[in-house]
Amino acid sequence: MESLSVALGSRSYPIHIGAGLVDQRALYAPHLRGSAAIVTNGIVAPLYLGRVRAALEASGARVAQVVVEDGEQAKGWPTLDRVIDALLAARLGRDALIVALGGGVIGDLAGFAAAVYQRGVAFIQVPTTLLAQVDSSVGGKTAINHARGKNLIGAFHQPAAVISDVATLDTLPDRELRAGLAEVIKHGVALDAALVVWLEQNIERLLARDRDALVYAVRRSCELKAAVVAEDEREAGMRALLNLGHTFGHAIEAATGFGPWLHGEAVAAGMVMAAELSRRAGMLAASDARRIEALIARAGLPTRAPKFAPERWRELIALDKKSAAGRVRFVLLEAVGRARLQAGIEDRLVDEAIAAAVQ
Amino acid sequence: MESLSVALGSRSYPIHIGAGLVDQRALYAPHLRGSAAIVTNGIVAPLYLGRVRAALEASGARVAQVVVEDGEQAKGWPTLDRVIDALLAARLGRDALIVALGGGVIGDLAGFAAAVYQRGVAFIQVPTTLLAQVDSSVGGKTAINHARGKNLIGAFHQPAAVISDVATLDTLPDRELRAGLAEVIKHGVALDAALVVWLEQNIERLLARDRDALVYAVRRSCELKAAVVAEDEREAGMRALLNLGHTFGHAIEAATGFGPWLHGEAVAAGMVMAAELSRRAGMLAASDARRIEALIARAGLPTRAPKFAPERWRELIALDKKSAAGRVRFVLLEAVGRARLQAGIEDRLVDEAIAAAVQ
Numbered sequence: 001m002e003s004l005s006v007a008l009g010s011r012s013y014p015i016h017i018g019a020g021l022v023d024q025r026a027l028y029a030p031h032l033r034g035s036a037a038i039v040t041n042g043i044v045a046p047l048y049l050g051r052v053r054a055a056l057e058a059s060g061a062r063v064a065q066v067v068v069e070d071g072e073q074a075k076g077w078p079t080l081d082r083v084i085d086a087l088l089a090a091r092l093g094r095d096a097l098i099v100a101l102g103g104g105v106i107g108d109l110a111g112f113a114a115a116v117y118q119r120g121v122a123f124i125q126v127p128t129t130l131l132a133q134v135d136s137s138v139g140g141k142t143a144i145n146h147a148r149g150k151n152l153i154g155a156f157h158q159p160a161a162v163i164s165d166v167a168t169l170d171t172l173p174d175r176e177l178r179a180g181l182a183e184v185i186k187h188g189v190a191l192d193a194a195l196v197v198w199l200e201q202n203i204e205r206l207l208a209r210d211r212d213a214l215v216y217a218v219r220r221s222c223e224l225k226a227a228v229v230a231e232d233e234r235e236a237g238m239r240a241l242l243n244l245g246h247t248f249g250h251a252i253e254a255a256t257g258f259g260p261w262l263h264g265e266a267v268a269a270g271m272v273m274a275a276e277l278s279r280r281a282g283m284l285a286a287s288d289a290r291r292i293e294a295l296i297a298r299a300g301l302p303t304r305a306p307k308f309a310p311e312r313w314r315e316l317i318a319l320d321k322k323s324a325a326g327r328v329r330f331v332l333l334e335a336v337g338r339a340r341l342q343a344g345i346e347d348r349l350v351d352e353a354i355a356a357a358v359q
Numbered sequence: 360m361e362s363l364s365v366a367l368g369s370r371s372y373p374i375h376i377g378a379g380l381v382d383q384r385a386l387y388a389p390h391l392r393g394s395a396a397i398v399t400n401g402i403v404a405p406l407y408l409g410r411v412r413a414a415l416e417a418s419g420a421r422v423a424q425v426v427v428e429d430g431e432q433a434k435g436w437p438t439l440d441r442v443i444d445a446l447l448a449a450r451l452g453r454d455a456l457i458v459a460l461g462g463g464v465i466g467d468l469a470g471f472a473a474a475v476y477q478r479g480v481a482f483i484q485v486p487t488t489l490l491a492q493v494d495s496s497v498g499g500k501t502a503i504n505h506a507r508g509k510n511l512i513g514a515f516h517q518p519a520a521v522i523s524d525v526a527t528l529d530t531l532p533d534r535e536l537r538a539g540l541a542e543v544i545k546h547g548v549a550l551d552a553a554l555v556v557w558l559e560q561n562i563e564r565l566l567a568r569d570r571d572a573l574v575y576a577v578r579r580s581c582e583l584k585a586a587v588v589a590e591d592e593r594e595a596g597m598r599a600l601l602n603l604g605h606t607f608g609h610a611i612e613a614a615t616g617f618g619p620w621l622h623g624e625a626v627a628a629g630m631v632m633a634a635e636l637s638r639r640a641g642m643l644a645a646s647d648a649r650r651i652e653a654l655i656a657r658a659g660l661p662t663r664a665p666k667f668a669p670e671r672w673r674e675l676i677a678l679d680k681k682s683a684a685g686r687v688r689f690v691l692l693e694a695v696g697r698a699r700l701q702a703g704i705e706d707r708l709v710d711e712a713i714a715a716a717v718q
Contacts, residue, residue, distance in 0.1 A: 081505075084505060084511070084512060085505070085507070088508070088678065116513060116514055118511060118513075119513040119515055120514065146440075146447065147444075148447045148448075152477060153475045155478055155514060156479065235478075319450070
């Protein structure tokens with residue numbers, strides 16, 4: 001097991017990475033104060049719920065559980081209300097521990113439930129998808145979706161710990177594994193050219209689920225993200241760089257109704273669009289843009305966005321949370337491994353980049 | 360105008376108290392970064408919305424407004440969703456300022472909207488009821504209700520400023536004025552015997568809306584509350600003392616369906632019950648319990664709870680957020696001006712205190 005720390009003063013927390021961690025009682029025990037609730041979904045529950053529950057009960061905790069539907073549609077008010085209702089029905093107090101067992105949807109949903117339940121209780125992330133292990137479980141962003149867009153209602157609420165068990169990736173569908181790789185690629189392309197080189201050399205090992213390669217990819221992603229979060233917890237500045245590909249990616253997800261495109265797939269196509277826009281803005285060499293697209297393609301991820309009306313693109317981009325004082329800022333690239341937040345990009349360039357990037 | 364500060368490090372904020380503050384542009388200007396949204400209700404809007412809006416626009420802000428229904432029923436998900444939707448429709452970004460213009464319901468609702476809108480934006484409290492000016496606008500507690508109880512979904516989200524204009528109390532119905540006095544009495548009974556003496560001497564002036572008396576009552580309440588919040592922002596300890604009367608009070612509100620009893624009225628009867636329980640637990644002198652009840656009666660507030668089944672009382676009390684590890688803790692009194700958090704109170708004493716306190 002490898003452990004690293006997200007340095008946030010009194011709210012610092014450990015990330016544990018290894019195989020077979022999901023039922024290691026000692027990883028939960030320091031955070032238990034009598035009662036807990038596991039929030040998971042119908043896919044993950046038969047695989048890991050019993051083991052997590054046993055680990056919590058072995059520490060003497062009273063354990064409730066909530067199993068929600070699988071998929072992005074769970075990230076809305078009706079499901080959140082159901083989770084809150086289950087916590088109340090189990091009479092959990094402010095000292096309860098919420099355990100988010102599942103992928104990014106479960107982490108965001110259960111994390112937001114923990115953020116607002118009785119004005120905030122502790123929670124632990126137990127991510128069971130690659131995407132959640134390398135990205136969404138770290139950094140305290142929690143949210144649900146709104147009809148007008150993704151993650152528009154949420155909170156910054158840091159977990160008490162992250163327990164990333166790469167053995168749980170054995171049961172992950174190939175498509176979701178690739179979607180997770182999109183966020184690993186994003187960390188490299190935005191922040192660390194050396195990780196991009198490593199990915200170019202090891203992408204096949206990751207696709208074959210080589211456990212050592214997975215541990216390395218998860219650890220390196222978490223290190224990069226933890227450093228950014230420690231500097232800028234609430235995304236006042238550099239944390240926004242982690243949103244490379246997300247402005248376009250969120251637009252793809254929203255326009256297609258949240259579901260047909262996995263988040264990582266949308267981010268992958270979004271990164272190609274961000275690279276294309278960077279090139280057209282004169283910031284990025286054409287060879288770098290091609291190199292990014294080639295890596296994304298080798299990971300089996302989409303490099304082209306679906307086609308929809310330019311006005312719809314503009315509307316969805318304007319809604320993006322990175323807009324400041326009504327102006328959209330884009331995360332663009334100066335080089336592989338070096339992202340920059342950039343305002344004042346001409347609409348014409350954005351339209352052209354979109355036109356070049358659709359299927 | 361008098362100003363005091365809630366000392367919370369980088370999140371410290373001023374409370375301004377005086378007459379005619381509601382449209383003083385200089386009080387809003389330091390917190391504006393381009394856009395704002397005023398959240399208010401159908402009763403307050405015709406009285407003060409135009410003046411607040413003019414003050415914000417005079418600072419060059421783009422201003423949206425959301426007018427919700429009056430009353431406790433606005434403190435639920437459907438109305439919160441409508442507020443969020445209006446903020447999104449107005450394309451407000453993370454730099455927007457939310458202005459909560461109204462009583463406690465508006466402050467809690469708009470404050471919670473600010474806490475979760477795009478993971479948190481700044482907000483200003485402009486309380487227009489005595490209850491909100493002396494209590495709910497200070498301290499950063501925001502929430503909506505759940506079918507199972509009050510304030511069960513919420514966040515600690517401190518305002519950027521509180522602007523308490525006692526001139527707005529001119530339009531407050533008598534019954535709401537009295538409900539606000541319940542929280543002033545609570546601050547004295549829980550924390551400050553001198554304030555109780557002052558109230559015993561000045562209760563008629565307050566009921567007659569003497570402006571100087573009102574400024575004093577608001578300022579002294581805010582000073583007491585600010586000191587407690589600075590010590591214990593997230594209610595890990597002494598902040599719970601401000602909940603004197605609230606465990607019983609919340610039960611009254613929940614059992615009667617949130618509405619027939621004003622919050623302050625329920626807290627008033629709840630304080631009498633807490634004093635009665637303190638007396639039965641051997642903590643409080645009978646003369647002190649009588650003195651508290653007499654002051655509450657002189658303020659024209661209820662001293663008896665409505666009748667409902669003992670099991671319902673127990674269920675609602677168990678749901679109270681102050682329960683730790685499944686055990687209910689009560690805020691009880693050792694003397695006038697000295698409250699204490701107490702666990703381990705026998706159920707029998709609680710039942711007897713309830714039986715003695717119902718109508």
